[in-house]
Structures are given as C-alpha cells and as structure tokens.
Amino acid sequence: MKLTIIGSGYVGLTSGTCFAEAGHHVMCVDNNPAKIESLREGKVPIYEPGLEDLIKSNVAAGRLQFTTSTEEGVDHGEVVFIAVPTPPQPDGSVDLSFIEKVAREIAAVLKGYRVIVDKSTVPVKTGEKVAETVRRYAEEGAEFDVVSNPEFLREGCAVDDLMHPDRIVIGANSDRALALMRKLYEPFVAPVLATDINSAELIKHAANSFLALKISYINAVAAICEKSGADVEKVAEGIGTDKRIGRHFLNAGIGYGGSCFPKDVSAFIAISEQLGEPFRLLREVEAINARALDRFVDRIREKLWVLREKKIALWGLSFKPDTDDTRESVAVKLAAKLAEEGAEVRAYDPKGTEGARAQLADRIRYTDSALAATEGAEALIIATDWPEFANADFDAVKANMVTPLLFDGRNLLDPATMRQRGFDYHSIGR
Numbered sequence: 001m002k003l004t005i006i007g008s009g010y011v012g013l014t015s016g017t018c019f020a021e022a023g024h025h026v027m028c029v030d031n032n033p034a035k036i037e038s039l040r041e042g043k044v045p046i047y048e049p050g051l052e053d054l055i056k057s058n059v060a061a062g063r064l065q066f067t068t069s070t071e072e073g074v075d076h077g078e079v080v081f082i083a084v085p086t087p088p089q090p091d092g093s094v095d096l097s098f099i100e101k102v103a104r105e106i107a108a109v110l111k112g113y114r115v116i117v118d119k120s121t122v123p124v125k126t127g128e129k130v131a132e133t134v135r136r137y138a139e140e141g142a143e144f145d146v147v148s149n150p151e152f153l154r155e156g157c158a159v160d161d162l163m164h165p166d167r168i169v170i171g172a173n174s175d176r177a178l179a180l181m182r183k184l185y186e187p188f189v190a191p192v193l194a195t196d197i198n199s200a201e202l203i204k205h206a207a208n209s210f211l212a213l214k215i216s217y218i219n220a221v222a223a224i225c226e227k228s229g230a231d232v233e234k235v236a237e238g239i240g241t242d243k244r245i246g247r248h249f250l251n252a253g254i255g256y257g258g259s260c261f262p263k264d265v266s267a268f269i270a271i272s273e274q275l276g277e278p279f280r281l282l283r284e285v286e287a288i289n290a291r292a293l294d295r296f297v298d299r300i301r302e303k304l305w306v307l308r309e310k311k312i313a314l315w316g317l318s319f320k321p322d323t324d325d326t327r328e329s330v331a332v333k334l335a336a337k338l339a340e341e342g343a344e345v346r347a348y349d350p351k352g353t354e355g356a357r358a359q360l361a362d363r364i365r366y367t368d369s370a371l372a373a374t375e376g377a378e379a380l381i382i383a384t385d386w387p388e389f390a391n392a393d394f395d396a397v398k399a400n401m402v403t404p405l406l407f408d409g410r411n412l413l414d415p416a417t418m419r420q421r422g423f424d425y426h427s428i429g430r
C-alpha cells in the first residue's frame with residue numbers, strides 16, 4: 001500500500017521505515033528542510049538502534065522517500081499519518097497547534113479519499129477536532145476519514161517494537177477506514193484492537209500514565225525501604241513475580257523523564273479536569289516522581305556537605321539508555337541542579353551529549369569517555385543505566401577519583417560488589 005507520514009521524528013521516521021520494511025511504499029514528510037536533506041543524503045538525524053540500516057535498505061529498494069511537501073505526501077498515500085509533536089503547555093495541557101496546522105495543510109491539498117491517521121499522542125476527543133478542521137478547510141465534498149492509531153514504541157528498541165508490537169490499536173468510526181487500516185497492518189503479526197476514536201485516544205494516555213504510576217509506586221516503596229532497612233530489589237521481585245502485577249517498570253530510581261511520560265501524565269490530568277473528573281491519583285504520581293530526584297540530591301548533599309566547587313562526574317544524560325533523546329531527561333535536570341549549587345559537573349553520555357548541550361550549554365563540561373569524566377572527581381553519579389556503565393573498569397575509575405564516592409541513581413550496580421571494590425556506594429531503596 002502507499003502511505004504517508006507527516007512529521008519525521010522519533011515516531012514518524014521509525015514507523016515509516018518499519019512500514020516500508022513490511023513492504024509498503026512510504027513517503028516521509030517533514031517541514032524541517034535540513035532534516036529531509038540529510039535523510040536524502042543517507043544521514044539519520046536521530047540515534048535509534050537498527051534504524052540506519054533499515055532506512056538505507058528501504059530507500060535502495062524504492063519503498064521509502066522523503067519530502068518537505070505536504071501536498072506531495074497527501075497525493076502519494078491513501079493513508080496519511082500525523083506524527084508531529086504534541087508538547088505540553090505551562091498548565092500541563094497539550095499544545096495541539098502542530099496537529100491543527102497539519103490538519104489544515106492536509107485539507108488544503110486533499111483530492112481523492114484519504115484516511116487521516118493520528119499517531120501523535122493526543123487527548124481524548126482530538127480526532128473530532130481534526131475531522132472538524134479538515135472539513136472546514138477542505139473543498140466541499142472532500143472525502144476522508146479520521147482514525148486514531150496511537151503508538152506504543154519505546155525509544156531504544158523502537159524498531160523491534162514496531163516490527164513486533166504487543167497490540168495495534170485502531171480507533172475508527174468508519175468501516176472503510178478500518179478495513180484499510182487492517183490491510184496496512186496485515187504484515188505485522190499482532191492482535192488488532194478496533195475501537196471508536198475516543199477510546200483509542202484514551203488508551204494511549206491511560207497506558208503511559210499507568211506505566212508512570214508503576215515507576216512512582218516502586219519509588220515510594222523505595223523511600224520506605226530506605227527508612228526501614230528493607231531492600232527494594234527484593235520487594236520488587238516479590239511483588240513483580242505475581243502475574244497480576246508483573247516485574248516491568250518496577251525499577252526504583254531517580255524517576256521517569258523523557259518526551260512522553262511527564263507530558264502524557266500532565267495531559268491526562270488536564271483533560272480529566274476539563275471533563276470534570278479530576279484524576280487526583282496522577283497528581284501524586286507526579287509529586288512522587290519529583291521527590292525521587294530531590295531525595296537523591298539531598299543524599300548527595302548529605303555526603304558532600306557543600307556542593308560548591310565539588311568535582312562531580314556524571315554518567316548519563318539521555319533520558320534512558322540506547323537513545324540520544326534528552327528531552328525532559330532526569331539526568332539533565334540533575335546536572336542543572338548540581339551546577340546551580342556550584343558543583344563542577346563533568347558528564348559523559350554515549351549518545352546524549354549533543355542534546356544535553358543544547359539545554360545546559362557550558363553550565364557543565366562534557367567528556368569523551370566515562371573514565372575521563374571521573375578524573376579528579378569527588379563523587380560519581382550514575383543517572384542513566386547505559387550497559388557500558390555496568391561494565392566499566394571500576395579499578396581505573398577508583399584510581400582516578402579523589403574520593404571513591406558513588407551514587408547509583410538507577411540501581412545499576414551490585415552494592416556488595418561495589419563496596420568490596422572500595423567504593424562508598426549509595427543507591428535507591430537498598
């Protein structure tokens with residue numbers, strides 16, 4: 001089938017490429033000319049494992065093309081996905097101006113029947129607004145349906161998630177659109193859940209909020225573990241082996257970040273309030289998340305007493321491993337807090353330095369290796385659980401440091417082993 005993706009970022013580019021890999025003919029549109037130019041030159045603007053090779057092979061096979069023209073895109077695909085940003089506004093609600101703009105742009109060039117699919121994460125009832133907008137700006141009699149098809153990929157393993165999804169949610173109010181969507185997803189072996197548009201939109205916010213809730217739940221448990229001498233890892237195992245609960249997302253740490261959870265939780269709260277059913281539980285999820293980082297900084301301060309002039313090595317800047325994405329990264333927030341208190345932070349991240357630099361500029365320094373960051377350091381902090389940090393040469397790290405003080409914000413290392421190696425080791429809830 002021929003399809004188009006408008007917005008070629010983490011979601012649009014990766015899902016477009018995977019649709020091409022599945023045999024479809026895909027046109028990826030973006031209004032950032034530099035991005036499209038670099039994609040046409042074979043350069044991939046984001047880091048996502050496995051993506052670059054897939055882009056190359058599908059471009060070579062003639063199944064994947066890039067353009068800045070929405071008109072060309074809408075002409076090409078009978079199914080047109082919207083995968084543009086839905087960032088938060090200061091009050092927590094979603095800025096839907098990118099979606100509204102694309103809806104107008106599609107309307108302006110709409111000719112034959114098109115299925116307009118919202119893949120961006122949006123509050124419930126957005127599909128209705130998109131349909132209204134397209135109808136208002138399109139020529140009279142223009143034929144189209146709006147569908148909601150939320151995306152559940154995880155950055156860092158997005159290709160695998162897209163090729164082998166747990167489920168495919170299709171929210172459609174028309175049989176014609178649903179049939180086309182089913183055909184599009186035929187090559188993917190996964191259960192399809194067909195719903196109305198509002199339910200599909202709500203599934204995405206409810207899913208991400210639930211995952212964030214699990215993280216905050218275990219972080220609240222971790223705080224109690226610390227006060228009581230229990231071990232949060234054992235507690236997580238004990239509750240996570242219960243099939244009704246599951247072990248995923250029960251990893252205590254310095255909290256969730258990234259471009260999705262914080263904004264999706266606040267968006268779900270905002271829409272619940274707008275609808276007159278305030279979801280107060282999620283406010284506490286946010287509060288626990290903020291406290292997880294504050295408690296960690298308190299512990300660092302407790303040990304170092306004064307942070308001013310302290311040389312601190314920071315491992316990790318991306319919001320999670322295997323991605324260069326530093327949007328709303330807790331590691332970046334931590335770096336900013338430490339720098340604000342006058343600490344001299346030297347940070348290393350395998351992929352996230354560029355993104356962090358765009359936010360922190362020269363408030364901290366950046367190194368080319370994990371070891372270099374620890375040179376003369378009075379403390380080492382692990383803020384992102386990149387596998388390479390677990391496999392570091394800790395004898396060399398210790399030799400590099402002035403005082404072997406280690407704060408593991410992701411419970412990446414084994415406490416007993418690290419203490420044996422001579423570190424004054426601190427982690428979360430154990």
Ligand code: NAD
Binds near residue numbers: 010029
């Ligand atoms: P992104 O910022 O990486 O990509 C968005 C792209 O859209 C950018 O390249 C931007 O230039 C382009 N764009 C903006 N306006 C445009 C327009 N009018 N025409 C053409 N292109 C335009 O964002 P993302 O991370 O891919 O997220 C997109 C959506 O998907 C968001 O709603 C997000 O919540 C959701 N989502 C993201 C993830 C994730 O892990 N990143 C996962 C699931 C869902």
